[in-house]
Amino acid sequence: MNTTVPASVYAQRRARLAAQLGAGGVAIVPTAPERQRNRDSDFLFRHDSYFYYLTGFTEPGACLVLAQGGQSTLFCQPKDLEREVWDGYRLGPAAAPQALVVDAAFSMAELDARLPRLLENAACVWYPFATHSGLAARVEGWLNTVRARVRYGALCPAAQNDLCTLLDEMRLFKDVHEQDIMRRASAISAQAHIRAMQRSACMLRAGEDVREYHLDAELLHAFRDAGSQYPAYGSIVAAGANACVLHYRADAAPVRDGELVLIDAGCELDSYASDITRTFPANGKFTGPQRALYDLVLASQEAAVAATKAGARFNDPHDATVAVLAQGMLDLGLLDKNKVGSAQDVIDKRAYFQFYMHRTSHWLGMDVHDCGSYVEPGEAGQASESKDPLSGETITNRPSRVLRPGMVLTIEPGIYVRPAEGVPEQFHNIGIRIEDDAIVTATGCELITRGVPVKADEIEALMRA
Secondary structure (H helix, E strand, O other), X not given: OOOOOOHHHHHHHHHHHHOOOOOOEEXXXXXXXXXXXXXXXXXXXXXXHHHHHHHOOOOOOOEEEEOHHHOEEEEEXXXXXXXXXXXXXXXXXXXXXXXXXXXXXXXHHHHHHHHHHHHOOOOEEEEOOOXXXXXXXXXXXXXXXXXXXXXXXXXXXXXXXXXXXXXXXXXXXXXXXXXXXXXXXXXXXXXXXXXXXXXXXXXXXXXXXXXXXXXXHHHHHHHHHOOOOEEOOOOEEEEHHXXXXXXXXXXXXXXXXXXXXXXXXXXXXXXXXXXXXXXXXXXXXXXXXXXXXXXXXXXXXXXXXXXXXXXXXXXXXXHXXXXXXXXXXXXXXXXXXXXXXXXXXXHHHOHHHHOOXXXXXXXXXXXXOOOOOOEOXXXXXXXXXXXXXXXXXXXXXXXXXXXXXXXXXXXXXXXEXXXXXXXXXXXXXXXXXXXXXXXEOOOOEEEOOOOOOOOHHHHHHHHHO
């Protein structure tokens, strides 16, 4: 269980959700299953984010049911002293109501027997669609059991709704407890990036053989040393040309003097992710071409940060980024203005896509790519169509989400220069991304990841230390 957030906070979330289920609504929220890694060994268990959001409970083998009137029932693993010797402490059904502030708790072994009675006479059953393999079939089985009792006057729910539509909206806005955890996670991750930067420079100055896994080790050490449970995602530690592979994973490639290193890594603390990317010179000193591209990406991020504020649209930071990058690509000769035209032509034709092929932001929370619609709910019907100038595919455009206080998103522009005809050789195999995490506020945004420097001069000064 998470002891840093009062159990009453989870009870309040359950009450808010129950109020949205409608008359006769019942919600079913299972946690994640355990996954076998190999013989007699499982992957490290990580609970389901929806389940955790409503319970704060981290044990496997559990399910929450919110019944009519907000009655909360937890199904969990029974106490088993013999298994606890091998697998660790279990809360158990007897202790769960007081510890988790739920109304009732039973063993998971009773789930199939008790669920039909909880669904009986309900109007609608809610559960997360397409997130748990086999759950829909189990719901059908429970409903069939209810139907078998119609001769006794039982009514079977006539509707099934996707619970994600309600929970995604709730989770999109982070409360003060969530924001506090995310700030702490970001501070841990920032120190991890600093350790990796300094390790790179120190080893190269000492003439040692530096590998990507050396820097990955610094990240992992800093995460665990500060109390983080594990990385929020597989860390990207990409040296040299590997930085042009967007989802590259830390491996054994050499970190060479004179090349850049791109690290995209963040820890997970008490179930909340952080997500930071920094690009730095392996030896602590940018070359001229590296600095030119780095300053361009940083300028594009500054424009995106300025566009991130309450009342703006989710797409605004991306549009601000692209505008700066498009002009910069022309100014630096990455794109030939005689061939592609003006900066607006670069944007309209998506010519920048050769060097910048991802979006600038995504939601951040319990999941590193967190849930929540990117379309403004009340405007989803305002659709228009356009043709992608690169693929020719028809794109349906809908108004993007209006940013509001409490939303948390990343701001991560980049530039990736693979060797190609017409591309100046001095920029070949340079990949740069700069990513920070932002909490939207009433007046702008709070960057919670700036514990690690972002300006080129500051990075160089840090790596000299």
